[in-house]
Amino acid sequence: MLINFLFNSNKMFFYFILFFSTMISISSNSWLGCWIGLEINLLSFIPLISNSNNLLSSEASLKYFLTQSIASLNFLFIIIMMMMFLKNFNSNIFYNSILNLPLLMKMGAAPFHFWFPNIIEGLSWMNCFIIFTWQKISPMILISYFYNMKFLFFIMILNSVIGALGGLNQLSLRKILTFSSINNMGWMLIAIMISENIWLMYFSIYMFLNMNLCIMFYLFNIFYFNQLFFINMKNIIKICIFINFLSLGGLPPFLGFFIKWILINFLIFNNMFILSFIFIMMSLITLFFYIRIVYSSLMFNYIKMKWFKFKMKNYYFIYIFSMSMISIMGLPLSTFYLYFF
Known part of the structure; x- marks a missing residue:
């Protein structure tokens, strides 16, 4: 089922363009080349998310097209203004x-x-995964080329606070992961300002954890909070979801803690105590709503008979279990990093 979805011949062409448009954007020598890459990326993603049989999907594709078009238009306008009025790009804050x-x-x-x-x-969950991860690569790399430090500090704090507080009253798992993504963008911005290698490490771990969660929710067809205790799911699968959620929140000894620990280390060594304090506090709030999801699914027992019983194929179960075990590797990696570096 999952393999057929990924290797659909109608969509593989657009996946191919989506991949190479990002490569065009981040490897271009000019700002206009970057803009062209962003436009190709937008036009290749629209056919992937639009679905004539689903009204919500068609509405989402139209909204996505409009917002991205406005952003692209502003980007092009600012580039042309800079080319006309500025001889040296770095001279104007x-x-x-x-x-x-x-x-x-x-x-x-x-x-x-x-x-x-x-x-x-x-x-769908697969399109959610793309928009959470791959669609953030080009804009973030382009921001790292040309930014104002004080302005980005304000944006980082705003992302961290809104991402944490916005997810508190959500019942949709997609929206919870969306606000988690906004929260993680604050961490990613500080990572890319420090070093592209640290950003790449953070982004890879974030992509891995998101992939695990999106695949699990796709296999069980879960979209809302209450479905986790309505359906008859094995406790080991619930524990795997639990591990990946806590790892995404950055709780030790999980993998998500390792990279956040490196970033907090850097912030403290550079006397950015207020920023590190805000980031840690907001991470605790995100952990609160992750634990609330998992606690409900593990502890609550729905009284009525559970009509839906899922039979999972063995190789899916082995994949989910092995990926969740990788998520527990955070503390050994942190100890290894501390010892050698």
Whole structure:
């Protein structure tokens, strides 16, 4: 089922263009080349999310197209203005800041995140995974080329706070992962300002954990909070979901803790105590709503008879279990890093 979805011949062409448009954007020598890469990326993603049989999906594709088009138009307008009026791009702090605004809007970062949860609600889990991970690569790399430090600090704090507080009252798992993505964008921005290697490590771990959760929810066809205790699911699968959620929140001894620990280390060594304090506090709030999901699914017993019983194929179960075991490797990696570096 999952393999047929991924290797659908009608969609493979658009996946191919989606991949190479990101490569065009991040490897281009000019800002116009970056803009062209972003546009190709947008036009290749629209056919993947639109579905004529699903009204919510069609609405999501239209909303996505409109917001991304506005962001692309602003990006092009700012580039042309800079080429006309500035000889040296780095000489003007104002242009440094406004060039980042359309890129932040493209990846759904706060305070331009309002389109993000609405669009996610109409997408399948596989498209959610793409928009959570792959669609953030080009804008984030382009921001790292040209930014104002003070402005990005404000954006990081805003992402961290909105991502944590926005997920508190959500019942949809897609929206919970959306606000988690907004929260993680704050961490990713600080990572890319430090080093592209650290950002790549953070992004790879984040992508891995998101992939595990999206595949599990796709296999069980779960979209809402209450479905976790309505359906008859094995406790070991619930524990696997539990492990991946806590790892995404950055709780030791899980894998998500390892990279957050490196970033907090850097912030403290550079006397950024307030920023590290805000990041840690907001991570605790995200952990609260992850634990609430898992506690409900493990502890609550739905009184009525559970009519739906899922029979999972062995290789899916082995995959989920082995990926969850990898998520527990955070503390040994942190100890190894501390000892050698």
